[in-house]
Amino acid sequence: MNLDLFSDQNDSVQLDMVDADVIYYPTFFDPTTSTNLFKTLLKTINWQQDDITIFGKTYQQPRLTSLYANNSNPYTYSNITMTPNPFTKELQWIKERVEVVSNVKFTTCLLNLYRDGMDSNGWHADNEKELGNNPVIASVSFGEERWFHFKHRIHKTAKQKLKLKHGSLLIMQGKTQECWLHQIPKTKKIIQPRINLTFRIIK
Ligand SMILES: O=C(O)CCC(=O)C(=O)O
């Protein structure tokens, strides 16, 4: 029996959001496992910094990213086309744990490395056509805690925010991407790096 008091894979909360289905598991991975995975991913992932084009202007993306998958299907967003690397054994292990609670078989993992508080991820929805309708997105966080903001596309007063903890899992499904945007804002605080993994199905 596993009597680890610091991790409870089943401890979860459903966020209070209309037109969305978002479940947060604050202690999905225990702290020791999470720290080991953070260190390994930092070293072994093929991190890159791409240029993105928004409204015709090109910028360096304010974070590092990488794509892994069990197929060779590319993923295109913000005018970047990423081709996947094969899953590493750690990514495969994490994916299998996440699949047990989400009831979905993911093909692909997009990873983000936020090096410091100036790295960020602007308002967007994960609604690219490769993801299909009402995609299930499972998002795992390791390292520094960062704020995650949601805002409804139409109901301007509908907002939600939470701090994504080391070892946490956030599942977004149903109409979440259709009806809401999300972001990781910058912060002026001096903070440590954070790694985020978003598991998706790319058809
Ligand atoms: O870093 C995060 O928690 C969010 C990442 C994200 O929204 C994305 O990669 O689409």
Ligand SMILES: [Fe+2]
């Ligand atoms: Fe996203």
